[in-house]
Amino acid sequence: MARTEILTGNYAVAYGAKLSRVQVISAYPITPQTSIVEKLDEFVESGELDARYVRVESEHSAMAACIGAAATGARAFTATSSHGLMYMSELVWWAGLGKFPLVMAVVCRALAPPWSIWSEHNDVLAHRDSGWIIFFAEDNQEVLDLIIQSYRICEDERVLQPVMVALDAFILSHTSTPVSIPEQSDVDGYLPPPGSRRKPFILDIENPLTHGNLTYPEYFMEFRYEIEKSMNSARRVIVEAGRRYGEITGRYYDSLVEDYRCSDADVVLVNVGSSSGDAKEAVDLLRDEGYRVGLLKLRAIRPFPFEDLRRICDGKRYIGVFDRNYSFGYGGILHCEVSSALSGIKVPVQGFVGGLGGRDVTVDNYVNIFKTLIDMADRGVEPKPPLWVGLREVV
């Protein structure tokens, strides 16, 4: 029987890794990820988890060690945040472009300056082209569930790419909520035996292969295309893994998106991460007032859920996209991605930016966003440059 415990998002990560029987952990502490690596250390030191813990001197080395471990076929795990992820970045790309299946939790946190330890998504989104599968979790339960599913996804022979599970700093990482923890035996039946992977590359002196050597233009593009093929297969594998996970836990994740009351909505807001809960509440409030609004939560942003997005948004009067990130001189990153994914479908897309550096995003904010979208739809106005939500001085 699964048991329910009150866990922070960070502990949910640690329990997810433990249940996945990770074999090599390598990590460096950074706020607000720290309690993940502390909890894992506790698991390893107490013997609850049979893993090697490489306590490295930097995030750059943490990812290098995970790559090394994954190169032997062992199941590797790390976690980081913000500046840690940026410092690790070179090796993050190495892992993605080298097709090393491993899992990393990223506690999304703003980059300095100015220093901020609170949530923002630029750290993760700066790595969207690195060959990683990228999930955003809404709550602590999803955090734990995603970590476990990620191992099934990344080690699937059709995929063999690393996976990032993003969770918002403090809003999830340090907030305790009830989390249902599955039985170890159920997870054991769900995941392949740790260390059983033979592909795509295993360091084996009986069968010497070299990984990552210089490649001339005549072969290079095929390496890239392999990753694209993996990403395309991942769409199906993610859904299969989520369904199967539902069979062992009762919690089904059978889509790359979550469609919250979108089917008959006139206006749909696209969102990721922890604030989706507030957005859903805003949807409910407005529905009670008779407004037909819906929320489309993207669970995965790589691979990008083109089909779901187009299917759900087609025929709507207005689409909004909320970004907890910013690409300076352009706009919200997801806004840009959603707009391009919807090209060809005649639907206006308005961007909203907010929650940067942990600025509160409230249910009221979302109510206002929806009302703005409804108003724009009613007046038939074209989308404007991104609207900043919750700025102290509105200009």
Next chain:
Amino acid sequence: MSIPIRSLTLNEYLLPGNAACPGCPATMGLRMLGKALEGKYVLVIPACCSTIIEGPYPKSSYGVPVLNIAFAASPSAAAGVKAGFEVLGKRDVHVVVWAGDGGTADIGMASLSGAAERNDDIIYVCYDNEAYMNTGIQRSSATPYAAWTTTTITGKGEHKKNLPMIMAAHGIPYVATASVAYPLDFVAKVRRAASIRGMRYIHLHCPCPTGWRFPSDKTVEVGRLAVQTGLWPLYEIDHGIFKLSDICKPLLDKRNRKPIEEYIKIQGRFSRVSKEQLAELERYVESLWNEIALMIEKSKTSGAAG
């Protein structure tokens, strides 16, 4: 410590037809490494000449598995490989980092120091060709004083970073210096390293005809002169005990050292060395050997066999 050449395996782990320059010292070292470990190792290689020597995909000139990795990351990647092997029960495979001086003494320094402090169970070989040769002869912290490189066109103003001693200061079980000009000494040191667990560091001097500007048939001669002039002393620090290698024992007496000019005059990179610079190099060798004498003394008085 010496070993008979007949004891070496006839198997080759560096395959012919590789992409090295003629007279390349790195290939000499790689060949001896393979023979010393008899193929029971995997290589972790950062950006350096050896990634080119390896040859382009889909070929490889290395007869063992290789994980190529980013420039600064080889020690920690190797630590991960070792950890992976351990959890999978593969205990008889050595994990060897093969990295140039740039990837070791410069950009890889933090990661190397981390691996040393953790005493990760890896063999680290720095093949030191005393500059960034792969990008075309730029200065590294291992470039010697007064040497020309494309980023020290009037000669480097600082001495070589004493990396073996920095590694020894980490208190790791085994540190050794070696030279490709003394292959059996290198093989013996690799074998000694292989018999120990924990972090083992070998600094292999690699005269590079391309970057040092000497004819490609003189690699061994230049390497020997580096040792014979006292500029590159060969020693081991085995569990804290300093041992001067037999080849170098006579050099404790400075009268037995060849004049530094002999080493310098056959290399284009030193063609503009002034009298003052030469005197500075002489002073440097002197201080190097004074330190060595002290270490020998210390190892004796600490009661352990030297």
